[in-house]
Amino acid sequence: MDESLPRPFKCATCKKGFTRQLHRIGEPQAPCKYADLRKRHVENCHVSSQASPPKTAPPPPAINTPHIDSPSTTAWMDVLLTHPPPAQNEVADPMQQHTQTYEPPSSGVSSEIRCVEAFFDGFHRNFPILHEGSFHIVSTQVPLLNVITAVGSLYCESPFDEAARKAVFESTLSALQQYVEQNRSRYQEIWVLQTFLLLEFLGIYGGNDTNFLKAQRIHRDLIDAIRLLQMSQDSSLESLSTSCGEDSGYGEEGDEDDINEPVSAEALSDQWQDFIKKESKKRCVYMLYLLDSQLAILCNLRPMLSSLEIKYDLPCCEDIWLARSDRDWYERRRQRFKSFDEPDDNAYSHETPPSQGFFYEASQTLLHSGRGDDKDNGGGKRQPKKLRLLWASPFAAVILVTQLQMMARELTHASCLLERPKAQRRALSILTDKQHAQISQALKGIAELVPRNQKPVFSFFDFGRMDVLPDGSDQTPLWHTFWILWYYTSITLSHPDSLLVSGVVESNLPLAIATAGHLATPRSKDKRDIYEDRDVFRILNDLEMALDLLNPIKSTAPPSLENPFITLLGFKICLVGWRLVRLTMPAAQRSSVGDMTGHGGMGMGLGMGMGNNANSRSNPSRFVLDAIMACVGNAGDDDVENAAAALAMLDDRPVDLARSEVRFLEWIVANFNKRTTWPVGKWVSTVMEESLSKAKEAYAAPLSE
Numbered sequence: 251m252d253e254s255l256p257r258p259f260k261c262a263t264c265k266k267g268f269t270r271q272l273h274r275i276g277e278p279q280a281p282c283k284y285a286d287l288r289k290r291h292v293e294n295c296h297v298s299s300q301a302s303p304p305k306t307a308p309p310p311p312a313i314n315t316p317h318i319d320s321p322s323t324t325a326w327m328d329v330l331l332t333h334p335p336p337a338q339n340e341v342a343d344p345m346q347q348h349t350q351t352y353e354p355p356s357s358g359v360s361s362e363i364r365c366v367e368a369f370f371d372g373f374h375r376n377f378p379i380l381h382e383g384s385f386h387i388v389s390t391q392v393p394l395l396n397v398i399t400a401v402g403s404l405y406c407e408s409p410f411d412e413a414a415r416k417a418v419f420e421s422t423l424s425a426l427q428q429y430v431e432q433n434r435s436r437y438q439e440i441w442v443l444q445t446f447l448l449l450e451f452l453g454i455y456g457g458n459d460t461n462f463l464k465a466q467r468i469h470r471d472l473i474d475a476i477r478l479l480q481m482s483q484d485s486s487l488e489s490l491s492t493s494c495g496e497d498s499g500y501g502e503e504g505d506e507d508d509i510n511e512p513v514s515a516e517a518l519s520d521q522w523q524d525f526i527k528k529e530s531k532k533r534c535v536y537m538l539y540l541l542d543s544q545l546a547i548l549c550n551l552r553p554m555l556s557s558l559e560i561k562y563d564l565p566c567c568e569d570i571w572l573a574r575s576d577r578d579w580y581e582r583r584r585q586r587f588k589s590f591d592e593p594d595d596n597a598y599s600h601e602t603p604p605s606q607g608f609f610y611e612a613s614q615t616l617l618h619s620g621r622g623d624d625k626d627n628g629g630g631k632r633q634p635k636k637l638r639l640l641w642a643s644p645f646a647a648v649i650l651v652t653q654l655q656m657m658a659r660e661l662t663h664a665s666c667l668l669e670r671p672k673a674q675r676r677a678l679s680i681l682t683d684k685q686h687a688q689i690s691q692a693l694k695g696i697a698e699l700v701p702r703n704q705k706p707v708f709s710f711f712d713f714g715r716m717d718v719l720p721d722g723s724d725q726t727p728l729w730h731t732f733w734i735l736w737y738y739t740s741i742t743l744s745h746p747d748s749l750l751v752s753g754v755v756e757s758n759l760p761l762a763i764a765t766a767g768h769l770a771t772p773r774s775k776d777k778r779d780i781y782e783d784r785d786v787f788r789i790l791n792d793l794e795m796a797l798d799l800l801n802p803i804k805s806t807a808p809p810s811l812e813n814p815f816i817t818l819l820g821f822k823i824c825l826v827g828w829r830l831v832r833l834t835m836p837a838a839q840r841s842s843v844g845d846m847t848g849h850g851g852m853g854m855g856l857g858m859g860m861g862n863n864a865n866s867r868s869n870p871s872r873f874v875l876d877a878i879m880a881c882v883g884n885a886g887d888d889d890v891e892n893a894a895a896a897l898a899m900l901d902d903r904p905v906d907l908a909r910s911e912v913r914f915l916e917w918i919v920a921n922f923n924k925r926t927t928w929p930v931g932k933w934v935s936t937v938m939e940e941s942l943s944k945a946k947e948a949y950a951a952p953l954s955e
Contacts, residue, residue: 370382397418665682666751794877800824922934
């Protein structure tokens with residue numbers, strides 16, 4: 251439609267304009283009876299914000315919802331359909347609800363509270379879509395509370411078992427689908443989005459094939475709903491293009507006057523509630539994008555949601571999102587407000603945002619940050635203001651690196667169709683040098699904006715313990731997620747995913763894991779891709795850092811808190827390491843044999859596999875193999891001191907190179923056996939144990955002296 255046409259018919263809610271006017275005489279009850287397009291827009295996007303239909307009983311107070319003693323989803327449906335939820339301004343102040351005393355009436359409810367606490371302590375830091383500061387168990391809708399309890403039961407000792415979680419999943423999903431089918435605009439309710447997203451995550455990683463298929467249906471329904479209701483874009487984007495004054499939680503300069511002006515307690519509470527509502531909706535849309543990307547990466551499904559569809563600003567800083575009160579939120583925004591270069595900030599704030607949204611602007615800035623175009627344009631233009639506080643926004647960093655991963659996958663997929671030759675042996679790297687350089691530069695740009703040195707927050711003796719979880723405000727697990735995803739993305743630029751290049755699409759996660767393991771099994775030379783030296787050393791640079799993060803001795807986060815998606819990415823990274831170990835073992839063994847026979851004029855050898863041998867270090871294959879094996883240490887030692895000593899002495903003792911593959915596979919199995927919170931660790935260990943047994947038979951060497 252021509253943007254120059256006048257649009258005189260405005261929507262009273264979001265100020266959008268429309269061109270057509272159609273008189274309707276026989277419908278006096280229509281919300282916008284004189285505008286056809288406007289009426290359709292209001293019915294699709296603002297039905298839930300309209301007044302309740304006549305002859306409907308007033309909604310009961312949220313605190314009296316009868317779900318504490320027995321959270322029955324059927325009873326909840328009867329109450330909710332009879333008494334719709336109150337409007338936002340009728341809900342009691344969440345901070346007042348936090349001060350109320352709550353006495354559990356039974357041991358079952360006590361277990362439920364323990365699961366809710368474990369949910370926020372263990373899971374929510376990797377899935378930050380709920381506002382913990384305004385959450386209260388009494389006022390939470392029953393379906394949302396049920397799925398929170400089911401997920402939290404994985405992170406603590408509780409009577410909930412797999413059968414109970416499956417029952418909660420099915421009953422909650424059935425009730426919620428019935429609720430939204432009666433009125434599609436109910437997808438706009440924040441708690442509905444949050445419940446569906448949690449159900450989808452539980453269905454994907456919970457270990458049940460039937461629930462996985464249902465999770466895919468949830469995913470399709472959510473994407474259809476946000477497109478129908480225009481929820482993938484910020485309704486305030488048009489106003490931002492003229493004023494640039496709305497704050498998203500970063501505390502930017504556009505609302506300097508608003509921050510400095512004294513406000514009443516009521517006005518401050520209203521601002522905080524408005525922030526919670528907008529930020530929660532934004533995070534739900536971004537989380538849907540992340541889940542869409544996860545399904546594509548793990549099962550090679552085609553993505554259903556493009557990053558170009560999302561026209562939201564990046565999520566706010568995590569400390570602002572975690573504020574417990576309106577006053578705390580206000581103070582944190584003031585702390586985040588000032589910049590080191592105010593004149594440059596003020597000049598930038600008056601620019602018009604791009605029509606594609608701030609998400610597009612941020613990604614384009616990263617992709618083109620290495621070019622010299624900005625210098626020729628009178629330059630001095632710095633990064634967009636939303637990227638300057640990326641060091642305090644791990645969730646935003648995960649979103650940006652996920653977009654780069656999906657971009658690399660799309661380029662790889664297109665190159666497989668257009669540029670790969672018919673020859674049986676082909677180059678391992680598929681992307682062109684220009685494509686590789688541009689995405690690599692974007693990855694480096696993100697890495698420069700985020701904290702790198704994250705210290706371990708747990709002891710080696712704390713594996714499997716749920717009473718030693720870090721404080722809820724600690725963002726180390728989310729930064730762990732970011733860095734594993736970052737290294738995986740960098741590795742796949744040179745070593746593309748085997749499922750992607752082979753075109754295999756799997757219907758569930760166990761099959762996807764088994765297929766990935768099968769595609770990584772040994773091949774003869776004439777059937778494997780050509781590993782160029784440049785690609786191998788590019789991969790090795792990222793592989794060493796990634797294996798350190800996966801190593802329980804060196805990891806920055808306890809395995810019990812690891813996102814199951816990141817666990818599977820770690821498995822894919824280990825498969826790349828396995829390939830490099832097999833690739834370098836023959837040449838490394840030949841160099842060791844040459845050292846033993848005295849080649850090079852020395853007349854004597856120093857023994858097989860001495861790590862401090864200068865000749866072995868000059869051999870590229872031996873160098874790569876030693877670097878990888880130094881990362882895994884000794885997988886057979888469960889004792890901490892023995893494992894650390896073995897890691898320190900790796901370069902000072904003879905190593906049987908013929909058993910390098912066996913030792914590496916042993917490390918993988920032992921490593922993923924420690925990921926016990928979600929079932930994906932067990933699936934990976936089962937697949938790799940089969941490969942380990944085959945490797946032991948192939949080398950026919952004793953594993954212990």
